Amino acid sequence: MGTKYCPEAPRQRMISLMYLVLTAMLALNVDKSVLDAFVMVNHNFMQTIESSIAKNQRVYDEFSNAAKENPKKAGELNNSVLKVKTSSDSLYHYIHSLKEMIVKAADGPNGNVDNVISQDDLNYAAELMINKKNGLALKKAIENYRKSLISLVDTTNTELIASINKSLDTSNPPPKQGQTPSWESSKFEGYPLIAVITLMSKIQSDVRNAESDVINHLYAKIDARSFKFNKLQAQVVSSSDYVLQGNTYEAKVFLSAIDTTVTPTITIGGSTLPMIPGENAGLYKTIAGKEGKTEFRGQINYKNPSGVIVNYAFKHEYEVAKPSMTVSPTKMNVFYAGLANPVSISVPGISATNTKVSITNGTIEPGPDGNYLVRPDKVGVKSIITVRALIDGTLKEIGSADFRVKKVPDPVASVANKTDGVIARSELEAQQGVLAKIPEFDFEMNFTVTSFVVSTTKAGFIQDRPTKGNRFSQEQRDLMKGLASGSRLYIESIIVKGDDGTTRNLPPISFKIN
Secondary structure, eight states: OOOOOOOOTTTHHHHHHHHHHHHHHTTOOHHHHHHHHHHHHHHHHHHHHHHHHHHHHHHHHHHHHHHHHHHHHHHHHHHHHHHHHHHHHHHHHHHHHHHHHHHHHHHHOOOOTTBBBTTTOHHHHIIIIIIHHHHHHHHHHHHHHHHHTTTTTTTTTTHHHHHHHHEEEEEEEEEEEEOOOOOHHHSSSSSSSSHHHHHHHHHHHHHHHHHHHHHHHHHHHGGGOOOSOOOOOEOOOOSEEEETSEEEEEEEESSSSOOOEEEEEEETTTEEOEOOOOOOTEEEEEOSSEEEEEEEEEEEEEEETTSSSEEEEEEEEEEEEEOOOEESSSSSSEETTOOEEEEEBBBBBBBGGEEEEEEEEEEEEGGGGGEEEEESSTTOOOEEEEHHHHTTTTEEEEEEEOOEEEOOOHHHHHBBBBSSEEHHHHHHHHHOOEEEETTSSOOOEEEEEEEEEEEEEETTEEEEEEESSSBOHHHHHHHHTTOOEEEEEEEEEEEEEEEEEEEEOOOOEEEEEE
C-alpha cells in the first residue's frame, strides 16, 4: 500500500454504530426493541469482521507472492506481517472464547454466541469478567497486542500510532461522581448480556481493523515500481458504509501499490474523480438517496513500468438507512400526569450531545447519557416526543413518538392490610388508623388520608364518628369497643391527598366483627 495511511477506515463505521449500544445500555429496564437492536448491531459487526478478514488475507497473499519472487526485498517484511497475523488471530480467538464462556454460563452448555437466549441477563458477564478477573486478563492481552503493533510502525507515522492507541485504548474512563471505574468495569458491569457480547464483537472488529492498518503500512514499504506482485488490487475506503438518507456518502478509491511519480486516472460512471493531493487517491462523493444497499463501479487507469496503460476495475457497496431513533420508556408504555416519567432516547450513529428533544403536552428535562424526565400536563391528551439531531452542522428532524397520558390510579384504603371481610374486634382495636396506597404501581407515589368517618348501627340507630387525619380518634375507638360479634363497621367518606397534589374520595371499607 503505497498511499499515505488513511484514518477513514471501516473502524469508524463501527464506532458510529456503537453509539446505539452505549446509549441504549444505560436504561435500567431494557426494552425488547433495544435488545433486538443489540442483536442487529452485533450481526453487522460480525459481517464487517468477515469482510476485514478477507481483505487482510489478500494482503497476506500479496506479501507471500512478493517474498517468493524477491526474498531479499520482501522476505523480512513477510516475516513481520506473519507475526501480526499470529498475534491478531490469537487475540481474536481469545475474545471469542470469552464470549462463548459467558453465553454458555447464561444459556447452558449448548449456548450459542450467534443466538443468545438470556439477552437481558445482568449477572453472568459481570461475574466472569469482573469477579473472575477475565476482564483484567483481556485488558492486558489488548495492551500487549497494541504494543506489538506499534513496535512495527515507523515512529514518524504518528497518525497511525495515534489511531492504534485510540482504537485499542484500555485506559480507565474519566472520573464520575468522585469515582474512577476500571476499564473492565466500564465495559462489562451493569449491562445486558447481549450488550456485552456486542461490545466484545466491536473489540474483535477493532483488532481486525488495527491488523489491516499495520499490514498495509508494512505493505507500503515494498517498492511498487518493480511490480513484483501477481496483481494490483484496487481499494475503496469510505468514512462510513452506513449512511443516513439525505446525508453525503464519501469514499477514497486507490490502488494498493502505486508509483508516486505517476498519477492514475480514476473514473466512476464516466466521471473522473478529483485527486487528493499527496495521496494518489481519488475522492468520490455522492448524495445518499434510495434506502438500502447501493453499489458503484469504476476503473483505475495506471501506467506500468513499460509505459503501457493498464485498467483495474473495482466495485463497492454501502448501506443507506432512513433516519431512525429509539425512545424507550423505562417504566411502562404510558406517561402518568403529575409524575416524573423516566425515558431513554438515542439516535443510532448520533451522540447524545448532538440530539435535541422536545415534547407537547408537558415538559421534558434532560439528564445524563440520553436519559430524560417527562412531566405530562393534561390527562387524555397525547404527549408527542420529537427528536432532532445535529448532522453535518444542520439540525434535522429524525422522528417522533406518541405516548398516552393517564391519571395516576386511585389508591386503595385499608385497615390492618384488609379492605373488607371479617376482622376480630381485638385486631381492629389494635390498629392506629387508615392507610392508602396503590397496589403494584411502578412509581414512587404516596397518598395520605386526610379524613374519614367510622360508622355502625347500635340499638337500631346509625352512629357516625368523623375525624381529621389518618388516625382513629378516641370517639371512634369508643364506638368500636362496644361492637358485638356479627356487627357491621363501616369506614367511609375517606379523603386522601397524593404527592401530585390531587385529592381523591375513596370507596368505603366494610368489616364484619368476629
